[in-house]
Amino acid sequence: MSLKSANKIDTNRYELEIEVSGETFKAAVDKAFRKNVAKMNVPGFRRGKAPRSVVEKLFGESVFYEDAVNIVYPVEYENAVDEAKIDPVDRAEIEVVSVGKEGLVFKAKVTVKPEAELGQYKGLVVQKISTEVTQQDIDAEIKRLQERNARMITVEDSPAQKGNITEIDFEGFVDDVAFEGGKADKYTLELGSGSFIPGFEEQIEGHNIGDEFDVNVTFPADYNSEQLAGKPAVFKVKLRDVKRKELPEIDDEFAKDVSEFDTLDAMKEDLSKKLSEQKEKFAADEIENKLTDLLLEGLKAEIPQVMIDQATENIIGDMEYRLQSQGMNLKTYLAYTGMEAEDYKKSLAPQAERQVKIRLALEKVAQVESIEVTPEDLEAEYKKAAERFGVDVEKVRAAFSEKEISGDIRMSKAIDFIKSQAVIAEAEPVKEDKPAAETTEAAASEEDKKAPVAEEAKPEAAAPKKARKSTKKPKTQE
DSSP states (O other), X not given: OEXXXXXXXXXXXXXXXXXXXXXXXXXXXXXXXXXXXXXXXXXXXXXXXXXXXXXXXXXXXXXXXXXXXXXXXXXXXXXHHHHHTOOBOSOOEEEXXXXXTTXXXXXXXXXXXXXXXXXXXXXXXXXXXXXXXXXXXXHHHHHHHHHHXXXXXXXXXXXXXXXXXXXXXXXXXXXXXXXXXXXXXXXXXXXXXXXXXXXXXXXXXXXXXXXXXXXXEEOOTTOSOTTTTTOEEEEEEEEEEEEEEEOOOXXXXXXXXXXXXXXXXXXXXXXXXXXXHHHHHHHHHHHHHHHHHHHHHTOXXXXXXXXHHHHHXXXXXXXXXXXXXTTOOHHHHHHHHTOOHHHHHHXXXXXXXXXXXXXXXXXXXHHHTTOOOOHXXXXXXXXXHHHHHTXXXXXXXXXXXXXXXXXXXXXXXXXXXXXXXXXXEOOOOOOOOSOHHXXXXXXXXXXXXXXXXXXXXXXXXXXXXXXXXXXXXXXXXX
16 A cells, blocks of 8 residues: 555644555455356356456456455555545545556545644642532431332322323323324323423312313423423313322331431431432532533634534433433434424534534543553453443443444543643532521432433423433443
């Protein structure tokens, strides 16, 4: 192989001209002949037994050239990329310039990874968030345990009210026409949860079990379905059941029922320890996020759209994997949330762009600081992945290339380097000046945000609440 030229033809675009010797190309033509001769019918010869000279005389000397080009191209192209010292981010556009016994000349146009320019990355100043565990934190945890262990009691002697758990049948109509995703039977809805569009839940309040009634609402103007946004709708509703929560008393018996401890004090002490560990991890993650934000502020790079598109597809792939683990698929989830696939993809673009920028910035830090990956680093990462996925190390090696794993390790080392050079201010002390009830509600709200995707999904009648990196299993295990 001979790299004749490597020219920058546009921002992040290169054109390589590559020459393959006659000897190398002849070997590829020989291989193409052996691959195809068995499938060729030549008069006077049994299938696959015709001499090459006869085949070429009958079909033309170039009959095997296309396959020969495809055989020789991958290796010759990769060698040219290495020689040109470029880093392609998409498939190359190939143009054959000349081909024959004397060899092959072809051009490859390809988009390359942009050159990143860093701002400040040493001495970045961030403040650590508090990891202090307060009494309010412990009370909120106990409140959640209390809510999870509540008894559900059917309400037969009074109408439905805020806080009740209802079971309803409903079907939605716009201009007297039922719309897709607007119907469900035996749907469980907590009144006051804000799960459905504004005004829906309030109109169930005051009704009794067995009542059939209309709910009149208007979809928000920014609703994520263009067909419904801003439209008035009528839902035919039947109230099947109404239940209320009966919360258990918080005492030693409660501690025995919901934990491994015999007393409430022992359970509280364990909760405090676990909350402290969670807060320490969250604080460490927040420091990393803040440092990353500061790093990106100084980053300069013209990012090719293809890199953002690829990152978007990776995010979607991760989402699909998580949904599969919950017995769903992306198509069903999008139907539940009323979001079109293309709109969902567009909504991921900012997240995808941020991921691309982070990788470019950390790769540049690793390059500038000569951060290397050792064989020991690789082995440890493979073992860690094997443990995480519950598979043999060799299967992880087969699924993830050494280059891919090395890149991830180098990024991790780069962020560790940035943290080691940062100035991290201590957290300010926590002020417990909010009423316990307010703190509990806030904590419960945060817990709702962490709910599994499948639990967040609602029919199209639901309010437009968007669901929120996960690592996929090796392909050999999917």
